[in-house]
Amino acid sequence: MSLRFVLDPDLTAELREQVVALWVDVTNAGGAVGFVAPVTGADVRPVAEATFAGIVDGPDRLLVGYDDARPAAVLVFADNRFALKAHWCVLKRVMVHPGAQGRGYGSALMREAEWLGRKLGWAALHVTVRDGLGLEQFYARFGYREVGRLPGALRVAPGDDRDEILMWLDLPPATPEP
Secondary structure, three states, X not given: OXXXXXXXXXXXXXXXXXXXXXXXXXXXXXXXXXXXXXXXXXXXXXXXXXHHHHHHOOOOEEEEEEEOOEEXXXXXXXXXXXXHHOOEEEEEEEEEOHHXXXXXXXXXXXXXXXXXXXXXXXXXXXEEEEXXXXXXXXXXXXXXXXEEEEEEEEEEEOOEEEEEEEEEEEOOOOOOOO
């Protein structure tokens, strides 16, 4: 089954709860999306609400990949909020439901993000990843390259500091559709 992508869906109370539940499930399965397991909805909700505010009030954008009627993949196109950086965008909260792993949803999400990035006129996409999980290899498969590291920037537990890896994808202009 393939995902049906929606950019900027109506951020209803139901969708908000689904995204929070997805975020909890991803984190508790070991995903690096701003928290360290174990978390509950109460832990995630304040960060999620701030994220939703940036989407509803702008300028951030939400991309949801639906498997039937349920969100199975999500990411946020986060605006830099700085005029000199308006030509590129940051991908945040890149998530695929743990129960959907192995179906190619992560690859589909990244291809859709790249296509939309070109369509929206960005020159590049940027994502940060937590060292120690092999995530940089996932992004490298889509052309992202490591452009820097912040050593020990992420403290996931006392005595366990991880590098934050900065990944970058140049986006040449989109070719016109036939």
